Amino acid sequence: MNAEDNRVIALIDMDCFYVQVEERENPENRGKPGCVVQYKKWKGGGIISVNYEARAQGVTRQMRGDEAREKCPDCILYRVPERRGKADLTKYRDGGKEVIDVMCSFGVCVERASIDEAYIDMTMVIDQTLPGCTATAINVEELPNTHFVGWENDTDDVKGVHGWLKALSKEDSKDNDWKLTLGAVLVEKMRAAIYEKTGFRCSAGIANNKMLAKLACGINKPNKQTVLPFTSVQDFFTTFPLKKVRNLGGKLGLTLREELQCTTMADITRIPEKILQERFDTKTGTWLYWYARGVDNDPVSSRRLPKSIGCNKNFTGLAALDSEEKINHWLEELCAEVSERLEKDRETNCRLAKLLTLTVRLEGDIRPYSYTRSIPLHSSYDKIRMAKSCLAVVMKENPCKQGNSKTPWVVTCLGVSASKFVDQLESSSRIDHFFTAKQCTIMSIEKEKLVNEEPLHRKDGLYDLHADQEDEEFEMAEIDNTPTETNPLNIIAPEYNMGQTSAVDKEIFRENKEKTGGSSSACLNGENNENVKKTGFFASRNFKKCAPIQHSFGEPIAHSSQVNPATHTTFSIEEIFPDLNEVDVETLALLPPHLRREVLKAIQSKQGKEGTDKFVVCDKCKEQFLKEEIEEHNDFHVASELQKELSLQPPTSSSSVSNLAGAKVVKKSSKRPLKNQKNATADTKRSRTIESFFGNPL
Numbered sequence: 001m002n003a004e005d006n007r008v009i010a011l012i013d014m015d016c017f018y019v020q021v022e023e024r025e026n027p028e029n030r031g032k033p034g035c036v037v038q039y040k041k042w043k044g045g046g047i048i049s050v051n052y053e054a055r056a057q058g059v060t061r062q063m064r065g066d067e068a069r070e071k072c073p074d075c076i077l078y079r080v081p082e083r084r085g086k087a088d089l090t091k092y093r094d095g096g097k098e099v100i101d102v103m104c105s106f107g108v109c110v111e112r113a114s115i116d117e118a119y120i121d122m123t124m125v126i127d128q129t130l131p132g133c134t135a136t137a138i139n140v141e142e143l144p145n146t147h148f149v150g151w152e153n154d155t156d157d158v159k160g161v162h163g164w165l166k167a168l169s170k171e172d173s174k175d176n177d178w179k180l181t182l183g184a185v186l187v188e189k190m191r192a193a194i195y196e197k198t199g200f201r202c203s204a205g206i207a208n209n210k211m212l213a214k215l216a217c218g219i220n221k222p223n224k225q226t227v228l229p230f231t232s233v234q235d236f237f238t239t240f241p242l243k244k245v246r247n248l249g250g251k252l253g254l255t256l257r258e259e260l261q262c263t264t265m266a267d268i269t270r271i272p273e274k275i276l277q278e279r280f281d282t283k284t285g286t287w288l289y290w291y292a293r294g295v296d297n298d299p300v301s302s303r304r305l306p307k308s309i310g311c312n313k314n315f316t317g318l319a320a321l322d323s324e325e326k327i328n329h330w331l332e333e334l335c336a337e338v339s340e341r342l343e344k345d346r347e348t349n350c351r352l353a354k355l356l357t358l359t360v361r362l363e364g365d366i367r368p369y370s371y372t373r374s375i376p377l378h379s380s381y382d383k384i385r386m387a388k389s390c391l392a393v394v395m396k397e398n399p400c401k402q403g404n405s406k407t408p409w410v411v412t413c414l415g416v417s418a419s420k421f422v423d424q425l426e427s428s429s430r431i432d433h434f435f436t437a438k439q440c441t442i443m444s445i446e447k448e449k450l451v452n453e454e455p456l457h458r459k460d461g462l463y464d465l466h467a468d469q470e471d472e473e474f475e476m477a478e479i480d481n482t483p484t485e486t487n488p489l490n491i492i493a494p495e496y497n498m499g500q501t502s503a504v505d506k507e508i509f510r511e512n513k514e515k516t517g518g519s520s521s522a523c524l525n526g527e528n529n530e531n532v533k534k535t536g537f538f539a540s541r542n543f544k545k546c547a548p549i550q551h552s553f554g555e556p557i558a559h560s561s562q563v564n565p566a567t568h569t570t571f572s573i574e575e576i577f578p579d580l581n582e583v584d585v586e587t588l589a590l591l592p593p594h595l596r597r598e599v600l601k602a603i604q605s606k607q608g609k610e611g612t613d614k615f616v617v618c619d620k621c622k623e624q625f626l627k628e629e630i631e632e633h634n635d636f637h638v639a640s641e642l643q644k645e646l647s648l649q650p651p652t653s654s655s656s657v658s659n660l661a662g663a664k665v666v667k668k669s670s671k672r673p674l675k676n677q678k679n680a681t682a683d684t685k686r687s688r689t690i691e692s693f694f695g696n697p698l
């Protein structure tokens with residue numbers, strides 16, 4: 001864990017975003033109280049976004065439209081548009097994209113975190129600027145909407161922005177404080193540019209890491225930004241409720257609160273690291289220990305496109321789906337939407353999704369989803385095929401069909417989401433080829449991993465609730481006003497683990513095509529930002545086009561070594577995993593089997609007995625896995641068996657699943673794949689599998 005962090009990270013979050021999108025369409029309503037309600041009309045609809053004028057009159061997101069009107073009779077209720085019987089979020093998504101484009105034009109590393117927020121790593125730009133800094137370089141006018149935590153009192157000269165800048169001019173001021181201040185100036189400019197280009201206002205947090213930036217962003221809203229200097233963190237944490245902190249809102253936070261009696265972040269610091277490790281696990285314990293001290297090494301990963309495209313729908317009360325026909329109907333509707341958006345995405349972004357994930361909640365289940373299953377998705381986005389495969393999965397999972405007639409079988413939520421994007425043009429290259437190519441660069445792997453192979457779980461092993469919000473319909477708000485989780489938890493192993501998948505399909509790497517613009521002079525015409533001077537630190541500078549900053553593996557590794565004829569690998573294992581004690585399982589999963597084995601061997605030889613303890617052998621295929629991988633790997637076997645069974649089902653004319661019938665089983669070796677391509681082709685000719693329903697790979 002790296003306690004010293006000199007990065008400059010911002011989180012920009014749009015204010016009452018959906019309402020702002022509506023107000024841009026209806027400019028005459030600007031300045032009037034308003035909220036956006038879900039498309040369903042019961043009691044005026046569930047509120048999902050409230051503008052600050054309405055908040056001032058007591059309207060909250062927990063209310064329904066009718067209640068909002070009681071509180072504030074002038075409140076304008078905007079209704080989410082409807083299409084195919086469900087919410088159509090297109091205009092909100094498009095609005096979010098416009099904002100990301102403006103951020104990217106500043107040449108910084110941008111990670112789109114949800115429909116209306118993004119993390120920005122400005123370290124590189126700031127590091128280029130810092131050497132020229134002098135005491136008088138930053139004007140208070142350049143920070144018109146900025147607050148510094150620990151320096152709140154703006155009325156006297158000692159505190160507030162004046163006080164902060166004065167302290168900064170002293171000789172013993174810290175570089176880190178300078179950097180954060182420059183970061184704040186840059187973010188003022190970005191926010192002004194966002195306002196000028198899109199008409200949307202936003203708030204921001206600026207700090208040394210993502211957790212602190214996110215937390216800072218919520219302190220002063222709307223249309224303001226807050227710097228949280230590392231020196232103020234400890235004081236700030238003494239009262240700050242841990243449930244408001246990124247990653248501590250869920251189960252982990254609940255355990256901390258209920259079992260370990262922690263309510264604030266500072267409470268966690270009183271627990272020794274060892275106890276935290278014992279209660280959770282070594283990794284989580286250490287991570288928490290540092291997290292409570294304001295340390296978070298999670299990198300900002302360059303990503304401007306959503307990592308998944310999906311939608312879901314709740315079916316509550318009488319609307320619950322209690323027949324195959326109804327489920328089929330809604331799967332067709334959901335797949336039609338996903339397919340349409342995927343086609344648009346393919347055209348615009350030249351990428352292809354490789355995995356389709358289905359999530360289902362059954363009646364009586366209080367969890368967001370009862371189960372999640374994933375199906376390989378090749379180059380076809382045929383909505384009918386997608387829906388049929390999903391239906392086949394639902395019917396397979398249906399407990400009644402398994403002879404347990406007591407188990408209620410009524411679906412209350414369905415979700416379909418496509419993910420694991422690869423570059424369309426390069427999807428015909430092979431991963432093995434990638435590893436043996438003379439000029440391959442390890443950096444490409446890393447970029448690819450960061451850009452395309454989005455981890456379903458955070459590096460720290462915890463589930464990131466925010467990660468996928470962009471694709472959420474937030475229809476859970478209909479019930480309880482909380483965003484739903486979309487990260488599939490039960491995903492099958494990467495495609496090359498599927499016995500039938502050809503080597504071609506294993507291709508998951510591509511060049512990282514950063515589309516960030518080059519230089520940009522900041523725009524300063526935002527309403528509340530007009531005081532920002534056109535001179536000053538960044539105004540005179542052209543921001544250089546910056547390569548995305550890669551923190552997860554330390555310094556980017558340059559060109560790899562020459563091909564080693566003995567192993568056909570072009571790199572040393574240390575180049576991919578500089579620290580064999582901290583092997584990233586997602587990267588490991590991307591390697592072809594022979595390289596994977598080499599890595600496992602290296603871990604064992606380096607760590608001896610301790611290393612061996614980290615492994616388990618799968619009793620189905622006898623392959624070795626790291627303990628962290630085995631759950632996912634088991635899902636692969638479940639999926640394979642499911643596929644096998646589906647392929648064996650006789651055709652039944654009445655069932656929509658019948659289109660999957662007639663499929664012969666591919667007799668898979670129980671060994672993990674990487675069969676030679678010839679055999680794979682022969683198998684494909686003999687049989688149809690779920691995969692074949694999605695068309696052939698390019």
Ligand code: TTP
Pocket residue numbers: 013014015016017018019048049050115116221222473474475477481482483
């Ligand atoms: P938020 O950023 O949580 O909220 P907001 O932008 O409306 O307001 P704030 O100024 O406090 O940030 O959510 C972004 C958008 O996501 C929001 O405008 C509407 C949508 N949303 C839902 O659809 N359902 C939900 O339950 C939530 C929380 C948000």
